[in-house]
Amino acid sequence: MSVETYTGSCHCGAIRFEADIDLDEGSNRCNCSYCAKARTWFAFAKGPQRFRLLDGTGVSEYRWTPPGELEPHLTFTFCRICGIRTYARGNLDSLGGTFHAVSVPALDLSPEQFAAIPVRYVNGRDGRYDETPAHPEAI
Helix, strand or coil: CCCEEEEEECCCCCCEEEEEECHHHCEEEECCHHHHHHCCCEEEEECHHHEEEEECCCEEEEECCCCCCCCCCEEEEEECCCCCEEEEEEEEHHHCEEEEEEEHHHECCCHHHHHHCCEEEEEHHHCECCCCCCCHHHC
16 A cells, blocks of 8 residues: 555646545545536545645535435535536545545546556445446446
């Protein structure tokens, strides 16, 4: 396990952040209705100290409660100026309590670094985050 500090931002720079992430641990692509439409690709900064918002002047938020759930799992953030999704935050014991799901495309990485990140496909559509969906290639 190799946690490193990465920087990231939205397109216009009105949201800038640092996140301590182990990219070798992999990333998630989900097939729930939100993630499928947004083509979401997340890596996790586990624990509240592993994410630092450097500039949040563009931050706007969206919360969605999945059908059958009492509350949202995540609060998604995006830039109100350029529209780019940057990160989401939530709280799960298995991820160290408060965590940030960082949008991988918002990270400042080289093409080689992006290509090396393992991807795990999860079945959020059926609330089965522990299993691969039937058609991961469609995510």
